[in-house]
Amino acid sequence: MSDAVEQAYLEHWARLLALLTAELRDLDLAEESLQDAFTAAVTAWPPVPANPPAWLLTAARRRAVDRLRRTAVALRKMPLLIVEEPDAHEVQDDRLRMIFTCCHPALAPEARVALTLRCVGGLTTRQIARLFLVSEATMAARITRAKKKISEAGIPYRVPSGPELAERRDGVLAVIYLIFTEGYAATEGDRMITDELAGEAIALARMVTELMPDDTEAVSLLALMMLHHARRDARTDPDGRLVRLAEQDRALWRHDEIEAALALLRPGLPGPYLVQAAIAAEHAAAPSAPETDWPSIARLYEMLEAMTGSAVVRLNRAVAVAEAFGPARGLALLEGLDGALPRHHLLPATRAELLRRLGRVDEAVEAYGRALALVGTAQERDFLHTRRAELTL
Template structure:
């Protein structure tokens, strides 16, 4: 045991180890609700005992062992036949994590749980909610606040997702090698969505939700640890690091949004940039660039520039050309159009935007990009109309204030 633990120490272990403990208990119990209940009871015991006794040398093992015992006690109380008793006996057979190696392949269990949370049979919203709940250990209230939905709605979403996993008998396993790429894409998309919502919140008064950015980075690091040979896993980690490095410069002291060209680059996190660059170099050296690796390479070029004027836009455009071949989506085409405008001028950029106008008609960023290009071309009335449409569609108060300032500058 270490020195007496503060409530903050217990909370830190909870955030770091909750998913690990739930994954082990879920494999033993086959029931997400029972696994969560057992782990939550174990942390309740920790909250009482650790401030007095200190944090155990192996806190994750202590939690898992305590949760096992709680689950066994509950199964025995509820036992109605041999099946439940056999389940309890099976749980008892597990090794004591504080006395020796744990027999459970904990790393694989966490990976299984991530793939279970992100199964394609579940809706994207359910995948995000379950991942944050079961892997991240966020409370239902925290997730609901982050995604601006009522807590009751979020609770129902999680409950239905668990029921679907149970009723559809979604397997608790890592996909076979031939199915891994398609399933891994779903997992990475969830991590990216969590980060995106944290970095630029879709609604509310806050532009940045730091807790979601941090959680997405933690999940990306966990995936990189569990899947060391998957380049796209490392690609998304690099992408998140290189973008998140700019988080300290995104807002003025009074909370106003600062566009990338105007950011104080001395505030950027140099350690994250260096780590992201190193990962990008290792990935691209393997010669199998995927979408996340290419996006990371684009962000690396942005982070390389000492000033906005020194950004290597031709290199960024070349990378977008490659990304568009790998991921031919309207959003990638829109981002490429921005690079086209920087290389060939605003008229060329506007022409590159036109093919995706219908597909992204409800995306406020499209109208913001068009407004900026029309403004550079001196088409003030058209720019004002585009800003108005962007304002109509934008749900975040901080971004709306930024767009209002840009429109007023016309």
């Protein structure tokens, strides 16, 4: 290219730049939008458009409008995202602060927990739906309604303090426990156990107990999760296959963590987390599976069911009753749960195991099939396939 041609070329693009800048001056975003447009041109050309100046102007205008729209949305949402600085002795961890902030009492308990899991916990709507045992569409609608209520009511996202911390405690503990649950036993995917997620939940619970050292339920939740997490090395074999509690090598349990968890438990007014921690402590204290005090565990589950009315607790109680008093009594407790737990694979899986022990093979095979249709993780699916295959050989 000759010097004269090069000079003419530069002058042409300088005039074009000035023209485009003038066209966009009212948008107050000319420079950024033009940079975006030129970047896009470098990426998209060739082929070169028939009218390059018009193409660049249109592209720059569109990018400027997009920027203005994003700015408008940000300004509209900003009041909802203001987080005040905490006091010196209040919530310091950023993620825990956001969990306390999102668990606003103006929202229904399930809605605030679901929204916090989605926006702060990073769980997908599908994962949250499986944790709550509802359809993905139902959970998506629940989260959307919660967001809409926050927007319409102008609820500020601010860090609570003093009495407000206790007011939001139940929601915060529920969020932390569900994060742990997803790490301890994933709802779907190739990994049944995610140690990092479970460990993060334990760290969050530990910070809550530092904020509320006299709160029995907060301390009990921490102990409960530590007791469960202490068994992580024994829950799968070297090939990644699921190992049932009765078959786990207890030498692989983290006994130092178990001792630390047991030391946290204290007498107090029984709450759901304290009762669950007592159940986990019974398992941890048993020297071997046959020495487990199943009658005590069954009584604790009965107490927990009376407190919560939970169908999942009834399912777990049925397992304990079957161990303590025989599979027929456990099976009877499963009656009527199908409507309450239509998507929970552990209901047909438990029924299959109890039918198996009663020698009702055909019914057990059918129940395994229903469980396989609902199960979400590869390890559990392989386990159920193996159990069913043992009956059909």
